[in-house]
Amino acid sequence: MGKVASLAALAASFTVVAGQTYQRLGACPSLGCVLPPDQSDFLPGQYFDLRVEVHAPVNGSEAYNDGKPDEKFSVTITKEGGKAQDIAKFFDIEEPELEKWDFSWYEDLYAEDADAPSVVNVAAKAYRRLALYEPGTYHVELSYYGDKTTRAEWVVRPLATKKKAKNVILFIGDGMTTNMITAARLIGHKSINGKYQSLLQLDKFPVLGHQMTHSLDTYITDSANSASALYSGHKSTVNAMGVYADSSPDPFDDPKVETIVEILRRVWDSAWGAVSTAQIADATPIALTGHSRSRYQFGALVDQALNSVTNYTWTNQKGPDVWFGGGAEQFYPGKDSYKGEDYYAKFADAGYDISMNKTSLLELGNSSKALGIFCRSNLPVWLDRNVYTDNLADFTNDPTGAEGPALDLPGLKDMTLKAIDILHKRGGDKGFFLMAEGASIDKQMHALDYDRALGDLLELDDTVRATIAHLKAIGELENTLVIVTADHGHGFDVFGGVDTKYLSEQSTNRAKRRAVGTYQNSGLSQYTDAAPGVSYNTGAHFPVNWDPRYTLAQGFGAMPDHRENFRVHKNGPRTPAAEIEGFDEDDNFANPEDNPDGFVVNGTLATDEASGVHSLTDVPVFAMGPCQASFGGVYGNIDIFYKIASCLGLGRPDAKAGGDPGKPSCSKSHE
């Protein structure tokens, strides 16, 4: 009866595993893993790798088979209504070699406290660069340990080969929620007796939807995983992009899925580009081309953007036609560039015009490929570039790698409009795809710096407004699907008004909180009232006063310890929590230099967390142009990919319909 008992124990432990803080492997709750896993969807003809793993936990609650993984596992695939076939035979490829490795993980916080990891031995195979062309349902079955099976149901979605939109522009407000849009409207647009006198551009979109952002294996996502879902139609694991995360040690051998720009280049040879106010190797822009379990492999990911995947046969997306953002440290030679090499030079060698400031950006011609890298790290935010401009001098972010600040900086609007001109020219009749990201909505919400976050949200909205006007001017508005969405949220909202003068002048934490007025005492927005001597000259659709006496009371459900005074941080971005001398490393407290006149809020997050975190909420989708109607209602983030792909007619009925890079093969690892 030993075996039965251990199986029952195993079954019980699985129930616990399902919702744990730590997971053995997210998409693999049983001991056999099929990646892409159960419930995966595919575009007809989309390339993907299949990874199968058999796990043999050595110790811990799941210990099995003395830690020896079954090496004789087998995999079949069945199209619904058809017969099961051996997987290599079905795809007409050679059977790949068996791979073996081990990894360890903590089963829960108690195990971590006791430093008692569980070790798992693995036997695995990878079937590379497959594609399913015929729409329908497929069943994949991994058989192992004699009597065990792991099943995956895959759906190849209906075929849409007709191109309905010539161009697609996908704006991503990173971390942007409906709550933030509401707050940004309030500070950027004047209202009289509850009626707005002007509106956000987003408010004027004809179609609104909501997308669910959950990861494959956790309900809170990060920006790599969520961007990857938007670009590929496949959810993944936190920090992964363009792949399903496997358990192998190499972050570049995980099973890949083909992305929108790879497919678009292969099928229609259209132009494509990315623009971001983040470092260009940051998750949201880099997930268009990146295939790695680790978003932090910045240098290698930049190489993938230029040269496509090189360690396996894969689609060559030919490099972006236009690529604008920050992150110069991945370009000048040094510790943060791939293999220490000069990627400015590599892009130049590949025919790119290079720009490192706003002046030269605006002077770029439209015929050549263009790389614009304007600073190290992320671009300073709109508020520092436009209102508190003295702060720019405090950055050490010259894009050449020299000491000193980058001062001749473009904004999201400058970059986006120039990108459109280049893509329009280079794409010609074949059209283009552009992703433009307002990145610091997220980054500044992490810092609880809602003023900087909302400033960048208004910059995104202003960019969308200018984009629509520009598309109209160049005669492309009717041909272009414009989508504005987000990748995840933060649990932010406004809950009242604050008399900041009163708050500052009270002496205790509790007395300061009396300055917060709610309901009938929430007041009206003073951000739209010009104050004597205050005019930031930042144009319509932005606040005329960022520092009124009566500000918004704003907050988060998830936060580190911090001190709150609800006022703009004039001296630069906020650091709400920090380590304190005399206490442990990674133990964060309210930063005594942040809002010294504020009241203390102790946090709701683990104390090793110094900033806010992402949240669960569905995020909005605004759409206009061809196929706009398909973006109404509620759906998953991966559906955005399928809606765009359908509108672009990217489904392929057979391998010959899109450029085929030849038979798949396996070669050396990327790093």
Added chain:
Amino acid sequence: MGKVASLAALAASFTVVAGQTYQRLGACPSLGCVLPPDQSDFLPGQYFDLRVEVHAPVNGSEAYNDGKPDEKFSVTITKEGGKAQDIAKFFDIEEPELEKWDFSWYEDLYAEDADAPSVVNVAAKAYRRLALYEPGTYHVELSYYGDKTTRAEWVVRPLATKKKAKNVILFIGDGMTTNMITAARLIGHKSINGKYQSLLQLDKFPVLGHQMTHSLDTYITDSANSASALYSGHKSTVNAMGVYADSSPDPFDDPKVETIVEILRRVWDSAWGAVSTAQIADATPIALTGHSRSRYQFGALVDQALNSVTNYTWTNQKGPDVWFGGGAEQFYPGKDSYKGEDYYAKFADAGYDISMNKTSLLELGNSSKALGIFCRSNLPVWLDRNVYTDNLADFTNDPTGAEGPALDLPGLKDMTLKAIDILHKRGGDKGFFLMAEGASIDKQMHALDYDRALGDLLELDDTVRATIAHLKAIGELENTLVIVTADHGHGFDVFGGVDTKYLSEQSTNRAKRRAVGTYQNSGLSQYTDAAPGVSYNTGAHFPVNWDPRYTLAQGFGAMPDHRENFRVHKNGPRTPAAEIEGFDEDDNFANPEDNPDGFVVNGTLATDEASGVHSLTDVPVFAMGPCQASFGGVYGNIDIFYKIASCLGLGRPDAKAGGDPGKPSCSKSHE
């Protein structure tokens, strides 16, 4: 130069007043007030009162004219392109008598601390029961103090007299946001590898919109004001419904606006009803018929629902055909019923069948008007009615007024389906309007009791699902516009997963917070995993386990001091903050009896606040049925009224087209 200087000072003070914690009179930033104010919209033929006031502040920063208000003010109205006419002449009514009163207010928190109120003397008039029939723009001008004017631009929206929907069902999830819907879906519906295996009914609606919920005079609203905007197309002030709040002492003489059910009864004589899980005199249900600046006049508001407005000539909406909810204390004779009278008897006298429990509710016939009052105060929530049912015995809420609990309780679904049957029968060819409210989403979010709130959100969704099925069964689905929306939000979101076992076993606040896992450590929902011995038998679309080890980490941006352990409150609704013996009254601390094993979070609200508060966020609108397309995109809460009214063809080209109750007159005050 004395006058010029004081005017300049006045102008400067107005800038400050505009965003203040306290306001002299919200819709009246100058010394002359026109209500309805500037930027008001009207349905053609909708009845309304016009109130004009002239203020003479006696002291404070605005002191003017020695505190003597101009009694010789005049009011004109001009249709755009036409000539200005005296207001009484334009509407063909007698000039009303001059009214006078005074009131006082605090200019800010400093004035309140010093107990230094500002006193204002007022001269005013009210022009009662007016209507504008011709669409277009109108300019109203109040002239006073010789050279001062206050102008209001009014827009009578385009006429729509054709009825496109026979029936309208408006579901209101009180306080329900997109964030909450996302969380409710997560706990009520199973997901495999990020793909939901079932969805909310809301997720299946074809059209999605967002509505902006701001008040007339503050950006955060309450439920009276916001319900009133949804029902009348006019925003108002916090706590007001069916009126613009004036400064007079009488809460029943404020200028009224006609509501959807008043107009519907007058124009088409359709049936109407309201269902709520709150006391039926609570803001959301009572704003259909209530006309008062104070939502807390519960007894009088119940009388208004039965008898319509009686202190002035107004539309008689003939009482609801069906009225189901809680709040028995306004019905049995006693201190909480109007004038201490027996409103069960008054409703019975008016021909109503009376039900006081679920059994008799289900036995009601469909031909008679029906009143169902099932308990005192609000209905116990879904979680207590269905899962932790032992808690019901702890309530003292028998609907007869007797000691003891109400145990035979219907839910929102029972009440709504019965209401539809009665309205369908009584409305006949004339159709019906039903408002059904999930009230305790809001009430339990106030208590930071997200489990109870999300349970009631799932009950609302389940009710919508059952409603659609029932409408289909009775052949009315194609004839019925179904809308699901909210009235405002709470700043709630989910930000991770919690190992509640680990949390409970740690001994310090900071150590407990380590139990919160974010991103890749957020885990999967355990609420949908059946646990041995745990089955609540509450059917599909609800959690099967409310008390798993790994729960959701949830929180608010706005909160009182409280103690958090992220677990369901099995013993009844939560009281997060409370007064502590030895401290001041109205000074609230973390309730030591709430989550004694949790960690302390000090709040972000004034310490006299013992619960959470409403937030700013736009809220979702889901629509299906006739006119559904008009509900896409982003718009104001008042637009919901105009969209419904347009779909019901309620615009009237002249006074004779809808039942006219005769010439307006002024009579005694209501109380």
